[in-house]
Amino acid sequence: MTPSSRTLRTDLLMLAAAAIWGSTFVAQRLGMDTIGPFLYTGARFLLGAAMVAPLWWWRPGPLATHPVHESRGIVPAGLVLGLVLFAAVNLQQVGLLGTSVSNAGFITGLYVVIVPVLMLAFGERAPGSTWAAVGLAAGGLYLLSVQPDAGIAAGDWLQLGGAGLWAVHMMLVGVYARRHDTLRLAVLQYTIAGLLSLAVALWREPLSAAALSQAAGAIAYGGVLSVGLAYTLQVVAQRTAQASHAAIIYSSEGVFSALAGWAFMGDQLGLRGWGGAALMVVAMLLAQWRRDHEPEVH
Template sequence: MKMKNAVLLLLTSFIWGTAFVAQSLGMDYMGPFVFNGLRNIIAGVALLPVIWLLPRILKEEKKKASEKSGKDLVLGGLLCGLCLFAGSSLQQVGIQYTTVGKAGFIVTFYIVLVPLFGIFLGKKMGWKIWMSVGIALAGLYFLCLTETLTIGFGEFLTFLSAVVFSFHILVVDHFAPKVDGTKLACVQFFFCGLICVIPSVLFESFQLSMLKEGLIPLLYAAILSSGVGFTLQIVGQKDMNPAIASLILSLEATFSVLAGWVILGERLTAREKLGCLLMFGAILLVQLPEPKKVLRQEEQYDS
């Protein structure tokens, strides 16, 4: 496992956690499908100059893409875009029928679902990963859940979003080694944005005044949370065990709480402090060197 990948995913979780405020503010001016559609299309457009400039800045000669890699890029972008659309839509609708604390706890169930689904795909999951998942889940419980957990309509939709985001991580794990990460992110955003057009036309209204009033949170979420965050996720997940990647990405909840403490002056309770410590402890545990026998089993992620 490459330390660079872990750092990129850690930065991704930091961006997502601190961008939560912008996403919440955006919902004050427009519906979730309009917001997600515009957000993803803007993110895709923002990546176009990056795709053109980056190889020239790094002075790398791009090899001609084969017909197979081109198909992988389109197929991977379509599947990632579908997962992103379904996951974000279920989460946004579900949170309207439950509390933020419950939603934050339930949606991070992907840290358990990813290794479970990964077993059926032949991924190796050692004891250290499962122990880290358990510690992280306990940390998320103390961090996000302050009331009794009951299963209602909102909780059910939020859990479905966690299932979809689990598939998203596994789809990225499959396609990231085959194609350029930045291009895959760009195609993903355009597909997701175009899919959002259908429900936004059917169920929501849009006026230019909405765009004007919600422009700042929209651009923040589009360029930073989507454009930078999801691109870093795809690049960082390359050659990394998806279970470990999901653990690092789950730090989003921790960073959102810490951002509220640092930026907004919100006080951290003893319960939240314990949750943060458990989360960071789980990530440190999973980064410890494995015995050589286990490392040989996971060589496919480090080659």
Template sequence: MRRPSIAYFALAVAALFFGATFVVIKEAIESLPPLSFVGWRFSISAAALLLLAWPKGKRIWKDGLLAGSLLFAGFALQTWGLSLTTASNSGLITGLYVVFTPLLVSAVTRRKLGQWTIGGAVLAFAGLALLTVGDGFQLQTGDLLTLGCAAAFAGHIVVLSHVAYRHPIIPFSAVQLLLTGVAALAASAVFEGFPVPTSDDLPALLLTGLAVSGGAFILQVWSQT
């Protein structure tokens, strides 16, 4: 395991990279549908990592399939939700994965939650209510989708904490990104007609696919090994 201070710093940098692209993605999915954007974005990042290291052995694919399924769910829900809500709401609600993670760990391990965790969860959900409720005190569709994304990301973090240490960082990351890209493109073919990016879409895809999905995701996996 990494030294806690270094691991926390790496996670913070990864979160900064992810958070910095909400506005970019919001603008990009105005021309390229959400599932298509996720598919091409992660296919680009997976291709880049596979050029560096190829996954070997059945176990890395098995663990990558589990983690990658949650990663796909998280980014598909986040990007779909972002098309129906504001970038600020999306960023703040996605951040609730920090609350969901200890709750999920407690449910899986049957350990009692600490008072600070319970208090933090109450404050976080109170803040969510103040942020997202509209007339009639109802969450909007985009906010609900993003809430689901936060839960999926929490599940992904829990899975990584149990399996990431078994595998080399780059090929294990590549498996997850590849699964996310392929699953999103398949879903796009079914629900969106498989739109192909134009030259106008490439800057956002390259930025989010290489710098963010590739670089930041490697940092996240590295910090949990």
């Protein structure tokens, strides 16, 4: 496989993850109609962990190209990722109780700005074209998600805290995915995030078998697709992707969350929204053009 085809495959994996995450905002909101935010998070992450767990030893079919890689220190790495993931996803989940799906998509997507700033703070410079793509993506997210008369809701502050943690998580995934077996790393972080969320739910939230049954569809969507598939695509893809480039691709989840809100919840996009989506497409194309002219990360 040529370097350009590997780059394209990596970008398509990250874009698929972003599409799933964006559509999951609706499931996350609907799941809390009958159960609490921590119970929803715990259930879906433990379901995702159970889905990926068989891959700890066995890599069937196309996954045979990712043979089991024994590495020291994978448990501490999985613990760190799981703790950050637990904090980030629950800030997002609780924040959804106090803001709209579109606002949550925009504020979460601000990691597209935070990631290159963090990289700069740690001495890793991003090229000018990356900063231009970051600016276009952030502007597109704003036009797509935020209405001109929108105020700041209580849940927006939680989403902002989550955006910072998503940026940290994204950078850590890039570091650890190059050192450890990616699929084992995925199982560990899902299990940690799920168990911690379930522990908080047992402490703080009412539990009901009937309520869980009513939320089963939203849990299945969030667990199988968002966790089991999309987060696993993230750790596999980020073995070869620079964090700032990955953030630009992942920020397209704002487009997909707006489209899901439009399709399933009656949200209106209008000319402003479609213009924002177009800006984000331009940002991704610009980031892709730059990456085609750079050596791969190993």
